Amino acid sequence: MSRYPADFLHGTLDTLILKTLTGGPRHGYAIGRWIEEATNCGLELEEGSLYPALYRMEKRGWLDAEWGTSELGRRAKFYRLTRAGRQQLASHTAAWAAFSAAVNRALIKAV
Amino acid sequence: MTIRKRLRSLLWRVPIEQEVHEELAHHVELRTRELIDRGIDPEEARVLARMRLENGRVEAVLTQIGRQRNNSWARRDWIDELRQDLRFAWRQCRTKPGFAIAAVLTLGLGIGATTAIFSVVHAVVLKPYAYVDPDRVLLAFSKWRGNRGSWSVGNFDYFRQRVTSAEDFAADVGTSMNLADNGEPERIFGGRVTWNYHRLFGIPPAYGRTFRQEEDQPGRNKVVILSDRLWRRRFGADPAMVGRSIRINNEPHDVVGIMPAEMDQIGDAAEAWVPVAFTPEQLAMYDEFYLTAYVRQRKDVTQQQVRDEFIRVAQNLATDHPDLNRERSADVELMSAFFIGDYRTRLLVLLAAVGLVLLIACGNVANLLLARLAVRSRELAIRAAIGAGRGRIVRQVLTESLVLAALGGIAGLAVAWWSLPALIRLAPEGVPRLDTAALNGTVMTAALTLVIGSALFVGLLPAWQATRRTTLTEDLGDGKGALSGSLKPWMRQLLIGAQAALVMIVLAGAALLVRSAINLQQEPIGFDTRGVLTARIALPAAQYGEPARAREAYRQVLDRVQASPGVKFAALDSQAPLVGGGGSNGLFAEGKPDLIQSRSHFVTPGYFSVINNPLKAGRTFVETDIREAEFVMIINETLGRAAFGDENPIGKRISCCEGGPGKPHWKTVVGVVADIKTRGPAEPAQPEFYLPLMQIPDVAWTWTGRSLNIVTRGDDVASMTTAIRSSVKELDSTLPVFRIWTMEEGLRRIMAQARFNTLLMSTLGATGLILAALGIYSVIAWLVAQRTREIGVRMALGASKADVIRMMSLHGLQPVIAGLAVGFAGAIAATRLLQNQLFEIGPRDPLTLVATAAVLLIVAAGAAAIPAWRATTIDPATALRD
Numbered sequence: 001m002s003r004y005p006a007d008f009l010h011g012t013l014d015t016l017i018l019k020t021l022t023g024g025p026r027h028g029y030a031i032g033r034w035i036e037e038a039t040n041c042g043l044e045l046e047e048g049s050l051y052p053a054l055y056r057m058e059k060r061g062w063l064d065a066e067w068g069t070s071e072l073g074r075r076a077k078f079y080r081l082t083r084a085g086r087q088q089l090a091s092h093t094a095a096w097a098a099f100s101a102a103v104n105r106a107l108i109k110a111v
Numbered sequence: 112m113t114i115r116k117r118l119r120s121l122l123w124r125v126p127i128e129q130e131v132h133e134e135l136a137h138h139v140e141l142r143t144r145e146l147i148d149r150g151i152d153p154e155e156a157r158v159l160a161r162m163r164l165e166n167g168r169v170e171a172v173l174t175q176i177g178r179q180r181n182n183s184w185a186r187r188d189w190i191d192e193l194r195q196d197l198r199f200a201w202r203q204c205r206t207k208p209g210f211a212i213a214a215v216l217t218l219g220l221g222i223g224a225t226t227a228i229f230s231v232v233h234a235v236v237l238k239p240y241a242y243v244d245p246d247r248v249l250l251a252f253s254k255w256r257g258n259r260g261s262w263s264v265g266n267f268d269y270f271r272q273r274v275t276s277a278e279d280f281a282a283d284v285g286t287s288m289n290l291a292d293n294g295e296p297e298r299i300f301g302g303r304v305t306w307n308y309h310r311l312f313g314i315p316p317a318y319g320r321t322f323r324q325e326e327d328q329p330g331r332n333k334v335v336i337l338s339d340r341l342w343r344r345r346f347g348a349d350p351a352m353v354g355r356s357i358r359i360n361n362e363p364h365d366v367v368g369i370m371p372a373e374m375d376q377i378g379d380a381a382e383a384w385v386p387v388a389f390t391p392e393q394l395a396m397y398d399e400f401y402l403t404a405y406v407r408q409r410k411d412v413t414q415q416q417v418r419d420e421f422i423r424v425a426q427n428l429a430t431d432h433p434d435l436n437r438e439r440s441a442d443v444e445l446m447s448a449f450f451i452g453d454y455r456t457r458l459l460v461l462l463a464a465v466g467l468v469l470l471i472a473c474g475n476v477a478n479l480l481l482a483r484l485a486v487r488s489r490e491l492a493i494r495a496a497i498g499a500g501r502g503r504i505v506r507q508v509l510t511e512s513l514v515l516a517a518l519g520g521i522a523g524l525a526v527a528w529w530s531l532p533a534l535i536r537l538a539p540e541g542v543p544r545l546d547t548a549a550l551n552g553t554v555m556t557a558a559l560t561l562v563i564g565s566a567l568f569v570g571l572l573p574a575w576q577a578t579r580r581t582t583l584t585e586d587l588g589d590g591k592g593a594l595s596g597s598l599k600p601w602m603r604q605l606l607i608g609a610q611a612a613l614v615m616i617v618l619a620g621a622a623l624l625v626r627s628a629i630n631l632q633q634e635p636i637g638f639d640t641r642g643v644l645t646a647r648i649a650l651p652a653a654q655y656g657e658p659a660r661a662r663e664a665y666r667q668v669l670d671r672v673q674a675s676p677g678v679k680f681a682a683l684d685s686q687a688p689l690v691g692g693g694g695s696n697g698l699f700a701e702g703k704p705d706l707i708q709s710r711s712h713f714v715t716p717g718y719f720s721v722i723n724n725p726l727k728a729g730r731t732f733v734e735t736d737i738r739e740a741e742f743v744m745i746i747n748e749t750l751g752r753a754a755f756g757d758e759n760p761i762g763k764r765i766s767c768c769e770g771g772p773g774k775p776h777w778k779t780v781v782g783v784v785a786d787i788k789t790r791g792p793a794e795p796a797q798p799e800f801y802l803p804l805m806q807i808p809d810v811a812w813t814w815t816g817r818s819l820n821i822v823t824r825g826d827d828v829a830s831m832t833t834a835i836r837s838s839v840k841e842l843d844s845t846l847p848v849f850r851i852w853t854m855e856e857g858l859r860r861i862m863a864q865a866r867f868n869t870l871l872m873s874t875l876g877a878t879g880l881i882l883a884a885l886g887i888y889s890v891i892a893w894l895v896a897q898r899t900r901e902i903g904v905r906m907a908l909g910a911s912k913a914d915v916i917r918m919m920s921l922h923g924l925q926p927v928i929a930g931l932a933v934g935f936a937g938a939i940a941a942t943r944l945l946q947n948q949l950f951e952i953g954p955r956d957p958l959t960l961v962a963t964a965a966v967l968l969i970v971a972a973g974a975a976a977i978p979a980w981r982a983t984t985i986d987p988a989t990a991l992r993d
Contacts, residue, residue, distance in 0.1 A: 027134075027137065027138075028134060028137075028138055029137070029138045029142065030765055033145075042405040045167050046163065047135075047163050047164055047165075048164075048165055048168065048172070049136065049167045051134075051135070051138075051169060051172075051173050051177060052169075052172050052173060055176040055177055056176055058180060059176060059179060060182060070137060070141075071217035072137070072140060072141070074137060074140070075133065076134070076137045077130070077133075077135075077243075078135045078136075093799060
């Protein structure tokens with residue numbers, strides 16, 4: 001299990017969550033699982049990071065939540081992207097691409 | 112989007128704890144399953160999944176964030192709803208512009224008038240004075256037999272040396288000064304002050320400095336401080352005036368300082384100050400009382416301590432100088448309270464009256480809103496049926512009244528902005544600080560408060576009415592019935608009842624003032640004011656200090672005036688009636704113990720025929736009444752009664768004006784004249800005496816400041832004015848002529864205060880009456896509309912027109928009569944505040960109160976009868992068919 005500095009994780013985690021939801025509404029557990037699988041590098045999400053991020057983004061209006069029925073047949077909270085969330089995802093993704101390209105250039109040059 | 116949010120806020124009503132708990136439980140369940148799938152023992156899997164929630168920390172964090180989220184949603188929803196309500200209210204105004212305009216104008220007039228009056232009250236009464244720590248600045252009075260009065264120099268100096276509770280103890284004497292520099296000579300009002308006078312108020316000079324102690328002594332006092340007003344008016348606001356020399360009373364004075372505008376609001380508004388510089392002789396004078404004294408009390412003492420010390424020092428003074436001070440004491444009062452004085456009550460009464468009219472206006476708008484709500488009862492029922500809570504509906508109705516009140520507030524500011532200058536222009540002279548009234552921050556805050564207050568007053572009843580439980584069937588069941596439906600008329604009747612009560616109070620006050628003004632108008636003044644002109648001149652001490660020269664100068668002026676065309680009679684008087692000036696002296700009648708304070712007139716022989724003051728007994732003055740002849744005096748009837756009771760005063764002797772204690776200077780009473788109202792009709796006749804001008808002691812020329820009124824009678828004011836001006840100019844071209852007034856003008860000035868209050872109160876009363884009549888009219892009209900069918904039935908069954916009119920009018924008149932009863936009691940309680948403004952009429956004058964109620968009742972009956980009569984024109988057949 002790898003740990004990232006909190007603030008770095010923050011922005012990245014938010015973006016990953018938003019990305020997850022482009023495929024449609026999901027509940028918290030599914031979001032976590034998707035991120036773990038998609039990153040595919042043992043990035044294990046703690047509930048203590050995932051859920052606060054979801055609540056914060058809902059408060060900011062990037063996500064909307066409503067009760068639905070899960071695969072267990074039980075009431076579950078499903079999150080979906082809002083328009084603001086989509087815009088946020090787009091700008092974050094662009095920023096991230098620029099950032100990682102810069103880091104890559106630096107790292108590769110140094111090698 | 113908005114609807115989605117709205118639904119969310121309506122349906123997403125799970126408590127946050129439950130939401131978090133349920134979500135996490137679901138998560139743990141899925142995680143446990145996953146672990147079991149990976150082959151972990153179910154028990155252990157559950158424990159592991161739970162462990163990841165960190166002993167409830169995650170749940171706590173989520174609950175906290177969730178709570179914040181809910182709060183921000185609530186805020187956003189609230190703003191959304193407000194926006195929605197505002198839009199709705201605005202749409203209502205647009206679709207019913209007549210209603211909106213009526214409501215906005217009514218509120219605008221009410222708010223505007225109240226704001227304007229408030230700004231005057233604020234400027235005159237409420238605003239703290241500009242000087243430093245106004246709470247420590249007191250006026251000191253010398254008391255004689257319990258009456259407050261001025262100070263003699265000797266007494267002032269005695270106190271100055273002994274009083275310890277004052278940081279500063281200063282004095283001034285208001286005086287007229289002849290100002291001459293390069294421009295036209297001019298008469299200004301100035302103050303001769305002790306050197307620490309300006310320091311006492313703590314206002315630093317705008318330019319230059321205040322007086323130095325060494326300048327406050329004879330011979331070194333040729334310095335002057337200019338007021339801001341004089342500096343701007345006369346010297347073009349030139350800061351370089353400091354250091355220049357100007358001529359005051361024909362002597363050069365160096366300008367050492369210029370005070371800022373704040374100083375103009377203090378005391379009696381002197382335009383310039385010179386040091387009073389008491390001479391050693393003055394300092395030894397204990398018996399001439401003309402100084403005003405000011406105290407700045409020390410920080411560590413109370414006003415009562417200052418008063419106690421003044422009384423103590425006065426007792427010592429009485430021991431040290433018993434001749435004149437045996438019956439003297441001293442007193443202090445907060446200066447601001449003293450100057451505001453009577454205006455506090457007068458203006459607060461006015462503010463209360465205008466506030467009542469605003470309430471009446473609010474009543475009308477509330478009435479309109481109630482009527483409109485009746486039309487909307489169907490819509491309200493639907494809103495309630497689809498889940499709008501009471502709070503929500505109340506907010507919506509209140510928002511609407513707030514929009515109306517806000518628009519009314521804007522209209523009101525326009526009204527205030529327009530009416531305030533008119534108010535200041537119309538107001539009588541001498542209201543302290545009135546010219547500083549403006550629509551400043553405090554007044555704006557008050558206006559905003561009025562807007563919010565009006566919105567609540569206007570909206571509260573309708574809002575409450577709107578939340579009354581209405582059943583959907585009742586309101587939707589019958590398309591027609593819904594229009595009147597569940598709304599009962601008693602609220603609107605309550606409103607017109609309350610309006611009647613308020614109008615009764617305002618109208619009763621106005622009626623009392625009007626009757627009092629009529630009484631004043633009819634009060635005989637005692638002499639013939641027609642064709643009489645007065646003008647005042649004052650001879651400066653520099654050339655005319657010698658009494659003989661002053662006498663000669665006045666003789667020349669009078670001769671010239673008398674010889675001028677257009678002047679029939681001319682005379683001089685130190686204190687002409689209705690225009691002011693002059694002073695008073697204590698008199699002793701021979702053989703009587705009491706001192707009688709009496710107004711002095713120093714006049715030339717022709718005086719009584721100029722103003723047509725009837726002689727009741729004896730003779731008038733003649734040219735031979737000079738100092739070398741017998742000393743004579745003419746008294747008025749009041750003085751005759753006060754001095755001699757029923758005895759004939761002719762030939763009796765009175766001592767005054769010269770001599771001294773134990774050394775009477777007898778003057779023989781040779782004539783008695785009828786009482787005249789020297790200070791206007793409101794004042795009861797006072798003891799007054801007349802001395803021949805050519806017989807007065809030399810010191811009397813100093814008392815008057817060598818200042819006299821020229822009084823002429825003729826047919827044409829313009830030619831008399833020219834006669835006086837040119838006669839004075841021929842004598843001395845540097846002498847200003849001032850206060851050139853006809854007696855009518857003098858009378859008008861004296862009555863200005865009463866007229867102003869009467870005018871304002873009558874305007875307010877009339878406005879209130881019209882508003883209330885409109886309110887009554889609209890309620891009856893609405894009732895008639897509502898009961899058209901019932902009236903139709905009654906008429907079909909044989910009710911006469913008179914029956915219908917009576918029935919419908921009573922709906923309006925019953926609450927009005929109840930309101931009148933309440934208002935009658937209120938008026939009896941409230942008109943007491945007018946006591947000081949009334950002349951020869953009691954504040955509870957029964958005739959006035961009953962007449963007011965009767966007028967109100969008649970107007971109310973008229974307002975109710977018009978729509979009631981219209982009800983009789985209903986055609987039964989049509990009414991029943993509809």
